[in-house]
Each structure stands twice: as C-alpha cells, then as structure tokens.
Amino acid sequence: MQRFGDILFLGAIVLSLVFSLLLSLRHPANAPLALRFAWAFAIYFAVPLSALVLLDARRRFLPYFLATLGATAVIAPLVLRAWVPGGKAFLFIHPEYLAFSVGLGVLLLLISGGIGGVSFGEWGLGLGNWRWWVPWTLLLLLLIIPLVLFAAWAFSTFREYYPIYGPARESLSELFKYQGGMGLYMLGWEFMFRGFLLFGMARRGSRHFAVLFQAVPFFLMHDGKPEPEMISSFFGAIFLGYFCLRARSFWPAFVLHWALNMSMDIVGFFW
Incomplete structure (x- = not known):
C-alpha cells in the first residue's frame, strides 16, 4: 500500500x-x-x-x-x-x-x-538551514562577477545574446524594469526545479536520483541559449540540487540564478 x-x-x-x-x-x-x-x-x-x-x-x-x-x-x-x-x-x-x-x-x-x-518547508519553501547557506551564497555571489566577465570575454555569443529583451539593450531603465520581471520569472523557475521537483522526489526516493531528475529538464529548457551556457546548465543544476538539499531550501538557488542572469544582462548592456 x-x-x-x-x-x-x-x-x-x-x-x-x-x-x-x-x-x-x-x-x-x-x-x-x-x-x-x-x-x-x-x-x-x-x-x-x-x-x-x-x-x-x-x-x-x-x-x-x-x-x-x-x-x-x-x-x-x-x-x-x-x-x-x-x-x-x-x-x-x-x-x-x-x-x-x-x-x-x-x-x-x-x-x-x-x-x-x-509543511511548506519540506518542499524547500522555508528558509531551511539559513545559517549555513547565507554565508555560502554570499561567497558564491562574489564569484559570479568574475565568472560572467570571463564568459563574456571568452565567448562572443554571450555578448550578442544578452540582454534578450531588445529595449533593455538601449535603455538602462528598461533593463532594470526587465530584471524586476525576471525576478518573478526566476522565483517560479527555481521553485519548479530546486523546490517542487527536487524536494518532492527526495521525499519518496533517493536524494541522488532527485538531483539528477531535476537537472535533465532544466538542461533541456536551455535549448536555444548559447551552447556553453546550455552545457554548464546541467552541471550547475546538479550543484544547485545538492546545495539546496544541504540548505533545506530553494531560496539560495533563486538568489544565485537571478544574480547570474542580472550580471549577464548588465555586462551585455555595457560591453
């Protein structure tokens, strides 16, 4: 039963x-x-x-x-x-x-x-072990800027692709308006993969299987993005999966992914 x-x-x-x-x-x-x-x-x-x-x-x-x-x-x-x-x-x-x-x-x-x-916390919606993930997330945020700058320098496809929204390429106010909406987008995106799928699967099965399961559709949803980004999305999803399970929360993935997207748009705007 x-x-x-x-x-x-x-x-x-x-x-x-x-x-x-x-x-x-x-x-x-x-x-x-x-x-x-x-x-x-x-x-x-x-x-x-x-x-x-x-x-x-x-x-x-x-x-x-x-x-x-x-x-x-x-x-x-x-x-x-x-x-x-x-x-x-x-x-x-x-x-x-x-x-x-x-x-x-x-x-x-x-x-x-x-x-x-x-229990929303069992689905990753709570703050979880915030004393652990907050300092680690802040450290990773500091690493995002040089990572994005290197990617923009090494791969012209990033500079040509971002920002995706046309008016955000020409107007700083449009860029920030767009990024405000992207915050809502990333909230849903990360909850689907690093909250609902990850914690739901982990509750009734192997944690390792849950991490791999959420990484596959996440990778496929990057079709159409620059190839280096699509490839890295799979490994990034695995990293974030284990990170969020350790944190007992999807919120660090939301913060990191939104910050990464915002950084790529800002670099693309000014480069």
Whole structure:
C-alpha cells in the first residue's frame, strides 16, 4: 500500500512537470512583458504549488475546498490561453486578468496549506538551514562577477545574446524594469526545479536520483541559449540540487540564478 502511495505521489509530481513544460514549450508567452512574467510565474510556481497543496493538505473539507478553488483559479486562465479559441488574444490585451486569477489562486493555496497542515518547508519553501547557506551564497555571489566577465570575454555569443529583451539593450531603465520581471520569472523557475521537483522526489526516493531528475529538464529548457551556457546548465543544476538539499531550501538557488542572469544582462548592456 505504501508503495502504491509513493507511485501516486511521484506520478502527481511528474504530471505537474509535464503540464508546466507543455505550456512553456508549446504555448510560450513572450509579449507583452506583463503577460510573459505572469505566464512564467503561473506555470513554474503556481501550478506546482497547486499540486503540492492538494497532495499534502489534510483531508478536511475547508482546506481541500480552498485548495481546489485555488488550483482552479490558477489553471483556468492557462487553459483559456492555450486551448480556448480567442483566449490567447484576450489575455494578450488583458494580461491583468491572468495576473489577478493566478494571484488569487496562490493566496487561496497558501491559506489552504496553512490551515491544512502543509509543511511548506519540506518542499524547500522555508528558509531551511539559513545559517549555513547565507554565508555560502554570499561567497558564491562574489564569484559570479568574475565568472560572467570571463564568459563574456571568452565567448562572443554571450555578448550578442544578452540582454534578450531588445529595449533593455538601449535603455538602462528598461533593463532594470526587465530584471524586476525576471525576478518573478526566476522565483517560479527555481521553485519548479530546486523546490517542487527536487524536494518532492527526495521525499519518496533517493536524494541522488532527485538531483539528477531535476537537472535533465532544466538542461533541456536551455535549448536555444548559447551552447556553453546550455552545457554548464546541467552541471550547475546538479550543484544547485545538492546545495539546496544541504540548505533545506530553494531560496539560495533563486538568489544565485537571478544574480547570474542580472550580471549577464548588465555586462551585455555595457560591453
């Protein structure tokens, strides 16, 4: 019975990953910026949050009712844009509807998790062993700048590729506006891989398998990036996987990845 429960648990995690990647790869949102970042936050953060609350909430009426409402508020606009005729055009003009629905859904899911006994820390959402990871993260942040400068000097593809957002190449204010949105993007991105997938898989299986499992889709999602970045993403994902398991939190991965992306954009802007 326990083995069957583990299969259902891991299956729910995999199905959530498949749903998110399907939306990301087959139904991307690149413009306007508000839609792009709301879409990314929805599929990378809100979808897995829906799954984990539904998996872990105590089987009482109110927590499950709120979790179901929250998950519906998250998924409905995603289905609307991806598969309902006219939905894509509607949300292109009115991205605020997506943002409101997903924001409301996340709020309901957090309330449901709070009253339903969900241990968000077991999914990497807590601060974990912050006394360990904060100093190490600060040290790694200091190493990012020379690493990015070397990459920009050694590989012209980095200088040509970043910043990805065209207006951010010409205007410093647009660059910082774009990076503000990228913070939201990276929050969802890192929670999906170094939170939901990593800690979810580690709870019901081998920690080493969990690290490798989250590294593969992370690597594949870098298709189209400069080749040195794509190659390094696999090894970076493995490093961050073990780092976050030791930290018992996904937050250091979020800080490091956002700082790395911001550094590449700033170097690309000024180089």
